[in-house]
Amino acid sequence: MSVTFEHKKNGINTENEMKRRIAEIRRDFPILNRKVNDKPLVYLDNGASTQMPKQVIDTISAYHTYHHSNVHRGVHTLSQESTDLYEEARETLKKYINASSTKEIIFTSGTTDSINLVMHSYAKKFLKKGDKILVSNMEHHANIVPWYMLSKSHDVEIVVIPITDSGELDLDTFHDLLDDDVKIVAVNHVSNALGTINPIEKITETCRERGIITVVDGAQACAHLTVDVQTLGCDFYAFSGHKMHGPTGTGLLYGRKELLDVMDPYRGGGDMILSVSFDEIIYNEAPFKFEAGTPAIAQVIGMGAAAKYINEQDKKFIHSYEQKLLEYATDKVSDVPGLKIIGTAENKISLISFIIDGVHPHDIGTILDEEAVAVRTGHHCAQPVMQRYGIPATTRASMSFYNTFEEIDALVLALKKVTDLFDVN
């Protein structure tokens, strides 16, 4: 192993101690025991979706077994219990991202839904013809398409913040692009296609001075970084439960209360109103006015359990461990013939996107799956990133704190089988 382990730093004394702690974490994730093609699963597709620990699975199961009922409605015991559990999850998530109030925590169905909410409820109301929205070149389609739709319906202009060859935001150009017409800046905290961690605080500081609203897509950050929305200083922050070891069907939108208060709901129905008659409807306050209809109760409670699980980990330890995995993997994959890493920013999460000379990512993905190594191949819903680098697709290995150095070795061995078969030198 070529990684050096710093002794007594972060309270981890030895390599063995580190491995022991990771083995203990792995025991929480039942799916990591399964086999694919008779080989132990090597799950390196955490960028697409993370696995759930048994604490989350058990919480969801207990909810279904003992408490299920609708929320915010009945006076009976079960309804009170499920409402309490649901609102407890809101409290846990509030702490998870250090929001100042649960009124700023809106449950959605995912990052995509959260960004659409901002587009419909904020941007449609406050932007006008000729206004501009800056969107970075490294966004996921979820942070592009809603703005594109708005540009068509409301005649606003989308301006692209370019990225450098290493996959970092070109901040000089970003500053040059700022003028009085810019009303929204939409960027991701971490790029899903490149792994880059963006300097959100710098961006929000500049935007605040100019009264520009910042919408941060935190889908890839929520499991890997400590997110503190007050320190980040953004106006909106969006992420998904299934990318932070919770279930699918859940997401969160953080919005500053002053903004949420003046926004209108974009979906109408039950639970989001104070009173309804055919003459007048009075909306509930935030966050409830944005949560029309019966929510994904069990899943939201599961997302709360996931946040709790991560909060109970030694975050310093798991963050430094993930960085060691990144260092190790970056070093090891460089031995694979013809391999080139796409995204070499200085600050990255534990994610490696790469291409191999003469081998299409789809073939790499199929052969790796035969070796039980799960990676993502394709454009990662970030086609403008692929266009920026002039490539159709990449292969992406995205790690989590439950991955091991041995799993990186398995990845590299499988990749060498690919280059052997395709005769890449």
Place this chain on the structure above:
Amino acid sequence: MMLTSRTKNLYQEVILDHNKKPRNYRVIDEPTHSAKGHNPLCGDRLDLYLTVSDDNVIQDVSFVGDGCAISKASASIMTTLLIGKSLEEAHEMFDGFHDLVTGKSEDDKALNNRLKVFAGVKDLPARVKCATLAWHTLNAALENKDEVTTE
């Protein structure tokens, strides 16, 4: 290095060879038919060109594009088989090939041996679209559609 039997079945020598050195990989300047094929799942794209004579015989066929080994080899092998064939023969060939890669027929005696190298695809449903992209594009070109996506 040890490969699984499924990997070996899928990536046969012939397929790897056509992937590396695709045949008829060029643009026909004034084709009688052409179409663009696109597989949105993996981003495969190919442009197909044909020259068909008045009596419905394929005089020339070529392609350019970007794709995985399966789709590229399939396109390349398809072009080598189609030159000189009638449109009717081309359709029959596609039907036989389609049955092979979707596992509908085990051993079609009439099927050209060069197409049989794709038999491994039937074990991997996700790759059927890669293998058939060129053929679907051929159909689109002959029906005078400009574009086809396999979804």
